[in-house]
Amino acid sequence: MGEFLVRRLLLAIPTLLLSMTLIFVLARIAPGDPALVILGDQATKESLDLLRAKLGLDQPLLVQYRDFLGGILTGDLGRSLVTGKSVWSELLAVLPYTIELTLAALFLGVLFGVPLGVYAAVHRNLWPDMAARLFSLAGLSFPAFVTAILLLLVFAIQLPWLPVISAPRVDDPIDRLRNLALPAFNLGLIMTAYVTRVARSSMLNVLGEDYIRTARAKGIGGSAVLWRHALRNAMIPVATVVGLYLGTMIGNSVLTEIVFNRPGLGKLLLGALGQRDYTMLQGLMVFFAGVIVLANAATDIAYGVIDPRVRYKS
Amino acid sequence: MTAGLIRRFWVNPTSLTGALVVAAVVLAAILAPWISPFDPLEQDIAARLTGPSPAHFLGTDTFGRDVLSRLMHAARISLVIGVASIAIAMAMGSAIGIAAGYIGGKFDACVTGLLDVLLSFPTLLLGLMVVAMMGPSMDNLILAIALTELAPFARVARAPTIALKDREFVEAGRALGFSDMRLVVVHIVPNLLSEVVVVASLWLATAIRTESSLSFIGLGIKPPTPTWGGMIREGFENIMDAPWLAVAPSVAILVTVLGLSLMGDGLRDALDPKGQRD
Numbered sequence: 120m121g122e123f124l125v126r127r128l129l130l131a132i133p134t135l136l137l138s139m140t141l142i143f144v145l146a147r148i149a150p151g152d153p154a155l156v157i158l159g160d161q162a163t164k165e166s167l168d169l170l171r172a173k174l175g176l177d178q179p180l181l182v183q184y185r186d187f188l189g190g191i192l193t194g195d196l197g198r199s200l201v202t203g204k205s206v207w208s209e210l211l212a213v214l215p216y217t218i219e220l221t222l223a224a225l226f227l228g229v230l231f232g233v234p235l236g237v238y239a240a241v242h243r244n245l246w247p248d249m250a251a252r253l254f255s256l257a258g259l260s261f262p263a264f265v266t267a268i269l270l271l272l273v274f275a276i277q278l279p280w281l282p283v284i285s286a287p288r289v290d291d292p293i294d295r296l297r298n299l300a301l302p303a304f305n306l307g308l309i310m311t312a313y314v315t316r317v318a319r320s321s322m323l324n325v326l327g328e329d330y331i332r333t334a335r336a337k338g339i340g341g342s343a344v345l346w347r348h349a350l351r352n353a354m355i356p357v358a359t360v361v362g363l364y365l366g367t368m369i370g371n372s373v374l375t376e377i378v379f380n381r382p383g384l385g386k387l388l389l390g391a392l393g394q395r396d397y398t399m400l401q402g403l404m405v406f407f408a409g410v411i412v413l414a415n416a417a418t419d420i421a422y423g424v425i426d427p428r429v430r431y432k433s
Numbered sequence: 434m435t436a437g438l439i440r441r442f443w444v445n446p447t448s449l450t451g452a453l454v455v456a457a458v459v460l461a462a463i464l465a466p467w468i469s470p471f472d473p474l475e476q477d478i479a480a481r482l483t484g485p486s487p488a489h490f491l492g493t494d495t496f497g498r499d500v501l502s503r504l505m506h507a508a509r510i511s512l513v514i515g516v517a518s519i520a521i522a523m524a525m526g527s528a529i530g531i532a533a534g535y536i537g538g539k540f541d542a543c544v545t546g547l548l549d550v551l552l553s554f555p556t557l558l559l560g561l562m563v564v565a566m567m568g569p570s571m572d573n574l575i576l577a578i579a580l581t582e583l584a585p586f587a588r589v590a591r592a593p594t595i596a597l598k599d600r601e602f603v604e605a606g607r608a609l610g611f612s613d614m615r616l617v618v619v620h621i622v623p624n625l626l627s628e629v630v631v632v633a634s635l636w637l638a639t640a641i642r643t644e645s646s647l648s649f650i651g652l653g654i655k656p657p658t659p660t661w662g663g664m665i666r667e668g669f670e671n672i673m674d675a676p677w678l679a680v681a682p683s684v685a686i687l688v689t690v691l692g693l694s695l696m697g698d699g700l701r702d703a704l705d706p707k708g709q710r711d
Binding site for chain 1: 546547549550551553554555556557558561562563565566567638642645646649650651652665669672673676679680683686687690691693694695698
C-alpha cells in the first residue's frame with residue numbers, strides 16, 4: 120500500500136508542473152501590455168514602468184517562470200493588485216464558505232443519488248428508470264447559474280421561504296443553514312444527477328455478475344442480495360467518479376456563489392475579473408488546478424484503499 | 434453501418450425529440466432576421482419593462498427592447514459560437530489524437546500527459562482564464578471554448594487509431610507503399626469518424642453552456658448584441674420587478690441544451706445498439 124501511495128503521489132508532480140506551466144503561459148500570451156490593460160490608456164510611462172516592475176514583467180521570461188514556480192513552492196501566490204493583501208490570505212478567508220457549499224452538495228448528491236440510481240437499476244427500462252435517466256440527463260445538461268436563478272425565483276422571491284442573498288452570519292448556525300439551503304440545493308441537484316447516473320450504471324454492471332446469480336441461486340432474498348452483496352461493489356466506481364467530478368463542481372460552485380451573492384471563491388474570482396486583478400486571477404487558477412490534481416490523486420488512492428485489486432494491477 | 438445508425442437514431446423517441454427541438458431552435462435562429470417581430474436593438478423607452486402581452490409576447494427589457502426578438506437573435510450567436518468552437522476542437526483534437534496514436538512512443542506519452550492536464554481543468558475555469566486574458570470577443574470566445582474541448586476529441590480519436598494502425602487493411606496499404614498521410618486520411622479517419630461525431634454532438638451542449646456561463650459572468654460578447662447568458666445577466670439585475678427577463682433566456686438555454694443532450698445520447702445509443710454503456 121505504501122509503495123502504491125508514493126507512486127501515485129509522484130505521478131501527480133508532472134501533472135501539477137504542467138498545469139502550472141499552462142497557467143503561466145496563458146497569463147503571458149495575453150495580447151498587449153498587462154500593465155496598460157490594468158492602468159488604462161491615460162497612465163503615465165512612470166506608473167506603467169512601476170507596475171511592470173512590481174509584477175516582475177520587466178524580467179526575462181525564464182526568470183519570471185522561475186519566480187512563478189518558486190512562489191508557488193513557498194506558498195506565495197503574490198499580492199492582490201487591488202487590495203495589496205496576499206492572495207493566499209484573501210483566498211483562505213473565503214475558502215470555508217466554498218468548502219461548506221461543496222460538502223453540502225456532495226452530501227445531498229450521495230444521499231439522493233445513490234438510492235435513486237439503485238432503484239432505477241433494479242427497475243431497468245421501466246418508468247422509474249426512464250424518469251431517473253431523464254432527471255440525470257437534465258441535471259447534467261443545465262448550466263448551474265440557470266437552475267440557480269430559477270430556484271431563487273421560486274423559493275426566495277415567489278415563495279419567500281429562504282433569503283435572496285446568501286450572506287450568512289458566522290455566529291448563528293440556524294441562519295448559516297438557511298443561507299446555505301438554496302445554493303446547496305442547486306449544486307446538490309447537479310451532484311444528485313451525476314451520482315444517479317453513475318450509481319445506476321455501476322449497479323447494472325454488478326447485478327449482471329456471476330456472484331449475484333450464485334447468491335440468488337443459494338436462496339438469499341432479493342433485498343439482502345441487493346444491499347449486502349451488490350451495493351458494496353457497485354459503490355466503488357461511485358466513490359471514484361465523485362472525486363473526479365470535483366473540477367466540474369468547482370466551476371458550478373463559482374456560478375452558484377455569484378447568483379446567490381454568497382461569499383466564496385466564486386465571488387473572489389468575479390471581483391478579480393471586474394477589477395482586472397491579474398495576480399488574484401492567476402493565484403486562484405493555481406489554487407483550483409492544484410486542488411483538482413491533488414483530488415484526482417486522492418481519489419485514485421481512495422480507490423486503491425477500497426478495492427485492493429487496483430493496487431496490484433497498477 | 435451508417436444506414437443502420439441513422440435508422441436506429443430515428444426510431445428512438447428520445448433522440449427524435451432531441452433532434453426536433455434542436456431543429457426548431459436552429460430554424461428560429463436562421464430565420465430570426467425575417468420572422469422576429471422587432472429589431473433586437475430597437476429601443477422603446479415608453480414601453481420599458483412591460484410584461485408579456487400580445488404586442489410583446491415575452492415582454493420588454495430595461496430599454497424597451499422586445500425580449501422574443503432578442504432571444505431569437507441571441508440563438509444565432511450561441512449556435513455560431515458553439516458550432517465553430519466544436520468544429521475547431523474536433524479538427525484539432527482529432528488530428529492530435531490520431532497523430533499520438535499513430536506515431537506512438539514518447540510522442541504519444543507527451544501528448545497524453547498534456548491532455549491529462551487539459552482534462553484536469555474545469556471547462557468553465559479554463560475558458561474563463563483564456564477569455565479574461567485575451568479579452569472578450571467572438572473570436573476569443575470560440576478559441577477559448579475550442580481549447581477547453583480539445584482533449585475529449587483527442588482521447589476519442591487516439592484509442593481507435595492505436596487499434597486500427599495494426600489492422601490487416603492498414604498493413605496491406607503500407608506494404609503497397611502508401612504514405613502515412615494517405616493511410617491516416619483514407620483508411621483510418623473514416624473508421625473513427627462516427628465516434629468523433631457522437632462526441633461532437635454531446636460536447637456541443639457543453640460548448641453552448643460554457644458560452645452562456647461566460648456571458649453571464651460578463652466575459653461574453655459585449656452589449657447591446659444579444660446573447661442568452663448576457664440577457665440572463667441583464668434580467669438578473671431586475672429579477673424582483675421583471676422576472677420574465679431572466680426566465681425567457683433561461684428556458685431557451687434549458688430547452689436547447691436538453692435537446693442537444695437527448696440528440697447526443699440518442700446518437701451514442703444508435704452507435705452502441707447492444708447498450709454496452711449500461
